[in-house]
Amino acid sequence: DVKVTQSSRYLVKRTGEKVFLECVQDMDHENMFWYRQDPGLGLRLIYFSYDVKMKEKGDIPEGYSVSREKKERFSLILESASTNQTSMYLCASSFYQPQHFGDGTRLSIL
Amino acid sequence: EDQVTQSPEALRLQEGESSSLNCSYTVSGLRGLFWYRQDPGKGPEFLFTLYSAGEEKEKERLKATLTKKESFLHITAPKPEDSATYLCAVQYPKAAGNKLTFGGGTRVLVKP
Numbered sequence: 001d002v003k004v005t006q007s008s009r010y011l012v013k014r015t016g017e018k019v020f021l022e023c024v025q026d027m028d029h030e031n032m033f034w035y036r037q038d039p040g041l042g043l044r045l046i047y048f049s050y051d052v053k054m055k056e057k058g059d060i061p062e063g064y065s066v067s068r069e070k071k072e073r074f075s076l077i078l079e080s081a082s083t084n085q086t087s088m089y090l091c092a093s094s095f096y097q098p099q100h101f102g103d104g105t106r107l108s109i110l
Numbered sequence: 111e112d113q114v115t116q117s118p119e120a121l122r123l124q125e126g127e128s129s130s131l132n133c134s135y136t137v138s139g140l141r142g143l144f145w146y147r148q149d150p151g152k153g154p155e156f157l158f159t160l161y162s163a164g165e166e167k168e169k170e171r172l173k174a175t176l177t178k179k180e181s182f183l184h185i186t187a188p189k190p191e192d193s194a195t196y197l198c199a200v201q202y203p204k205a206a207g208n209k210l211t212f213g214g215g216t217r218v219l220v221k222p
Contacts, residue, residue, distance in 0.1 A: 004153070031208050043154075043197070043212040050207050058209070090153050094208055097201065098144050101153030 002027045004102035006091050012108045019078040021105050023091030032074035033092040033099060034058075034066065043090065049074055081109045112136055112202045116213035123220045126187050131216045133198030134180040141201040143181050144210065145174050148195045157196075188220045 007022035025032065033048040035058075045058030047066040055066050063085060067075045074093075078085055086109045092099040117132045133143070142161055146154035158167040160176040167174045171192060173184040183196055195217045199210040 040214070042214040043199075045209060048207055048209065056207060092153075097142055097208060098156045098159055099208070099210060100156060101146075103151070103153045 002100040004091055004093050004100055006102040006105050008105050010106050013081050014110055017081045019081050021076040021089055023074045024072055025093035029093040029095050031094045034076045035090045036087040038087050083109050085109050112211050114200050114211050114213035116198050116216050120217040123188055125220055125222050128186045131183040131196055133213055135200045139203050144199045145183055146197040154197055190220045190222050193220045
């Protein structure tokens with residue numbers, strides 16, 4: 001079974017902090033993705049990566065950056081957290097399709 | 111703009127009462143359509159992939175079908191454990207990489 005592990009289930013941070021969300025997959029997948037999920041807005045793609053050190057902007061990249069130094073790890077960075085970034089963040093990985101998801105990090109920015 | 115629309119937004123069923131969920135998309139020739147199940151506080155769990163019109167996939171009480179403009183997820187004789195949010199996602203022909211466009215989901219509640 002594919003396992004996608006997100007480092008924290010719940011996280012509380014303050015406005016202006018730099019926040020790191022970590023994701024690790026154990027299936028040697030090339031592709032990794034970061035989404036946020038908000039009520040009424042569904043899943044929206046923030047960034048994705050198709051190889052080590054490669055990244056592509058998704059639909060809502062503003063205020064975020066990513067890092068992929070190793071194939072199995074994909075990090076999402078909130079450069080200066082704001083309250084409108086309070087959300088559920090989901091990481092996914094795939095070889096091609098389908099994408100397999102972690103259980104999410106519920107992030108609250110106070 | 112590539113869109114995926116799911117209906118209804120919510121569905122309340124009695125145990126054993128069969129029903130269908132709809133997923134419609136804006137262009138033909140998609141590269142794949144995916145159904146996921148999501149339980150509260152968890153990530154989406156992959157259910158089915160459909161690639162071409164006329165294709166059908168089944169798993170226990172769930173059956174997914176695909177036409178040129180929409181997909182249906184049929185739930186036959188549901189049980190309370192089928193309660194979840196069901197998400198549909200489409201890989202559009204010009205999507206960069208393996209990007210998926212998700213619908214808003216259908217929340218299904220099956221009452222005993």
